Structures are given as C-alpha cells and as structure tokens.
Amino acid sequence: MPRNKLSPLEAKIRKDISDKLKFYSRGMTQKELSEKTGIPVSTLSGYFARRSTPNIGAIEKLSEALNVNKSDIDPRLAKSVMPNNVIPITGMVKIPLLGEIACGDPILAEENIEExxxxxxxxxxxxxxxxxxxxxxxxxxxxxxxxxxxIRQQPDIEDNEIAAVLMTDSNEATLKRIKRADGTMFLMPDNPEYSPILVNKDNPARILGKVIRMVIDF
Structure with missing residues (x-):
C-alpha cells in the first residue's frame, strides 16, 4: 500500500471542501482569496486540488472571506451534527514522547521514544x-x-520564544527561552533563581524545535 494513502472518508472530505470552495469563490482568483484570508496561495491551491485538508482555523477564515457559514464549506461542521460550541475532531495522530536522547541518533529515533x-x-x-x-x-x-x-521540530526560532535545545556534548535536551546578542546565543531560564547558559564552541548546542504548548497531569 502506498505511504500516506488517504482513507475513503478523508478523500471524500477533501473533495467536498474543494467543490464548495470552487463554488463559493467563483469569480475570484486564488490570489484574491489569499489576500482576503491571509492564507498563502500555495496552501489554498492544496485545498482546491484536494492535496490537503484545511483545519478549523482555515475554515473560519475562508467562511468569513466568502461570507458563508463554516458548514457551507466543511459539511463536518453542520449544526445538525453537533452544537456550535463543539469543534469536531477529524482524526488523531500519535506524537512521540522522548526520553533520553541516544548519542548520534536522529532525534526521533525509536530508541529515544518512551511512549x-x-x-x-x-x-x-x-x-x-x-x-x-x-x-x-x-x-x-x-x-x-x-x-x-x-515541540514543533524546527532548526531555529525567534528571540524570546521557548525552544527545546540539545546540549550536544551531553546529549541532554533542555527547555529554555532563546536570547541573542552580538552573534551569541543565550539559553534563558524563566526562573530568576537560575543562571543563563551561554552557547559557544566550549558549550555547543542546537535548537530542536519550538515549544507549542504543555500538558500537566494532576
């Protein structure tokens, strides 16, 4: 079976959304729709060509730009199916929780994954x-x-954002806020009782990704 093959349900959802977008945006170019929604043309093209499925945020922007209900574009959002204040979950994905990072292995190597x-x-x-x-x-x-x-995996982030950083000498991952000054990167704790960490040739590190949100178990 080809990798990433769509299920029949997902293929139908993409077709329905594509058909609705073509209908409600008739007379409007994708560039014009991009300017009204803030969604890149390349992303819109994926929706129209059934290569990708818009998330709820994109559906909201499209519905506002086209002056229609969200359910007019995405039939999964029909009021008859669920209350207005419920966002439908269209699927789940398994995200790995990393433990200790094995020396020299790719960050998402199986031996690094706890669950x-x-x-x-x-x-x-x-x-x-x-x-x-x-x-x-x-x-x-x-x-x-x-x-x-x-964490969203990416090699760099903006200053003042929180990153997952790999200390390359110890293969230890740490969470710190990124600051840069005069070409030097500092890993800043939010707790004032802790000191910043200077990244240099004697203490090398690389950014693994950007912190998106956290989950706390009670």
Missing part, C-alpha cells in the same frame, strides 16, 4: 512534532517540573 501521546489533528498545523517532559524548575512558573511539552 506515544494521542493528539487531535485539528489543532496541529503542518510539521513534525514530539513531546518532552520538563525536568527541574528552571522554567517555572511558565513550565513546571514534570509537564509534557509539545
């Missing part, structure tokens, strides 16, 4: 994701010890 956590597809923009478990108190009160933190 998998189910996550609704609706709430995940495109990308590769993994979870880390916060250790220690350096990021309190923002991220408490033991919290499961969802």
């Amino acid at each position: 998998y956590i189910d996550e609704p597809v609706n709430y995940l923009p495109s990308g590769t994701y993994f979870y880390l478990r916060a250790k220690g108190n350096s990021m309190k009160p923002t991220i408490p010890n033991g919290a499961k933190v969802l």
Whole structure:
C-alpha cells in the first residue's frame, strides 16, 4: 500500500471542501482569496486540488472571506451534527514522547521514544512534532517540573520564544527561552533563581524545535 494513502472518508472530505470552495469563490482568483484570508496561495491551491485538508482555523477564515457559514464549506461542521460550541475532531495522530536522547541518533529515533501521546489533528498545523517532559524548575512558573511539552521540530526560532535545545556534548535536551546578542546565543531560564547558559564552541548546542504548548497531569 502506498505511504500516506488517504482513507475513503478523508478523500471524500477533501473533495467536498474543494467543490464548495470552487463554488463559493467563483469569480475570484486564488490570489484574491489569499489576500482576503491571509492564507498563502500555495496552501489554498492544496485545498482546491484536494492535496490537503484545511483545519478549523482555515475554515473560519475562508467562511468569513466568502461570507458563508463554516458548514457551507466543511459539511463536518453542520449544526445538525453537533452544537456550535463543539469543534469536531477529524482524526488523531500519535506524537512521540522522548526520553533520553541516544548519542548520534536522529532525534526521533525509536530508541529515544518512551511512549506515544494521542493528539487531535485539528489543532496541529503542518510539521513534525514530539513531546518532552520538563525536568527541574528552571522554567517555572511558565513550565513546571514534570509537564509534557509539545515541540514543533524546527532548526531555529525567534528571540524570546521557548525552544527545546540539545546540549550536544551531553546529549541532554533542555527547555529554555532563546536570547541573542552580538552573534551569541543565550539559553534563558524563566526562573530568576537560575543562571543563563551561554552557547559557544566550549558549550555547543542546537535548537530542536519550538515549544507549542504543555500538558500537566494532576
């Protein structure tokens, strides 16, 4: 079976949304629709060509731009099916929770994975994701010890955002806020009782991804 083959249900959903978008946007170019919604033309093209399925945020932008109900574009959102205040879950994806990172292995190597956590597809923009478990108190009160933190894998982030960072000498992953000054990167704790970590040739590190949100077990 080909990889990533769509299920019949997902294929029908994409066809329905594509047909609705073509109908309600008639007389409007994809570029014009992009300007009204803020959705890139390349992304819109995927919706029209059935290559991808818009998430709830994109459906909301499209419905506002086309002056129709969300259910007019995505039949899964029909009022007869569910209340207005319920966002439908169209599927789940398993996100790996990483433990200790094995030396030299790719970050998502099987030996690094403790378990998998189910996550609704609706709430995940495109990308590769993994979870880390916060250790220690350096990021309190923002991220408490033991919290499961969802990371979007990417090689860099903006200053003041929180990143998962791999300390390459120890193969230890840490969560810190990124600051840069004069070409030097600092890993900043949110807890003032902890000191910043300077990244340099004697203490090398690389960014694994951006913190998206966290889950706390009570």
